[in-house]
Amino acid sequence: MNYFRKDLKVLRSMTNISIYNPEYVREIVSQLRNKYSSVNRSDFVIGSVINKPLFDFIIAVILSQNTSDRNAIKAYNNLVKLFGSPLDPVKLLESESSVIINAIKPAGMYSKRYRWITDLAKLFVNKDFVENLVEYVKNNDVDDSRRKLLELPGIGYKTADVILLIYFNKPSFPVDTHIMRITKRLTSLRSLEYEDVRMFWMNNLEPSEYFEVHILLITHGREICRAKKPLCEKCVINKKCRYYSKM
CATH class of the missing domain: 1.10.340.30 (Hypothetical protein; domain 2)
Known part of the structure; x- marks a missing residue:
């Protein structure tokens, strides 16, 4: 993928996030799609x-x-x-x-x-x-x-x-508190800033997936990966999560 390649290199040098890749993210997204197949956008x-x-x-x-x-x-x-x-x-x-x-x-x-x-x-x-x-x-x-x-x-x-x-259907990825929290837990990198998280998802997804994954992550944050007392045992992506692996 050619989108924002320069920004991804900067992000990798800052956070060692290079161990994560599109294949890793695809597995996460696949699990979330199966879990939340009936998300109601209303x-x-x-x-x-x-x-x-x-x-x-x-x-x-x-x-x-x-x-x-x-x-x-x-x-x-x-x-x-x-x-x-x-x-x-x-x-x-x-x-x-x-x-x-x-x-x-x-x-x-x-x-x-x-x-x-x-x-x-x-x-x-x-x-x-x-x-x-x-x-x-x-x-x-x-x-x-x-x-x-x-x-x-x-x-x-x-x-x-x-x-x-x-x-406007332009390729940008909004990061709310749920997405920020999930990304920090997946990577175990608590120092990530808004732009780091935004670029991580943008560079590991196709632009056509941004809206869907944005909704999936928010839903997961609301239902499972809560700020307090996350339901890690019920999480479909806990095997990919550094936060869970350190519990």
Whole structure:
């Protein structure tokens, strides 16, 4: 695979992660596919907005930051009840702050989210801005598109990668807390940073697999590889896991 080869060399030199390879990852993914063959994407907030305009998609992903998808879906649906589907940024800006805050409270961090949502709405009322943003991301490579998205209010690396992968179908791999935890346990390398984990999966998977594996890993993290008291004996990939081998 030629994707991001230079970055993989850097990662290997930093972490000794070269002992892991596409064959190793394929075995892990195969086991996870067998285990979670019936994953329902509607359980994820992105399932609610996958065919919606970009404004809705970004708002939903922002609502999912540092909370459960269940809470994010509830908060997003509250906004839809108030401002229509798709969400109308004009109506949102005309609303009282207390109305929006009450709607998004299920997701938590409502003061920050309120500020990000209203700042985004101020941008998205401008159709030229939206068209230019969409065209820029469509016509530029992943790195440039990522930098452009990171300029938006409330957008960090994970949110930018979710937007790139799922909304724009660009080859990027979002890393949430579950994926970070699973990767650290598999490799026994606790010093891994976001970009290390992202590049590990990107270089050991085909781009067409990114979305599926992203969902599989999150599901595994929720059900088995939990932060506290992981269910290692029930884990279908425990034979590949350094964390388990050291128990």
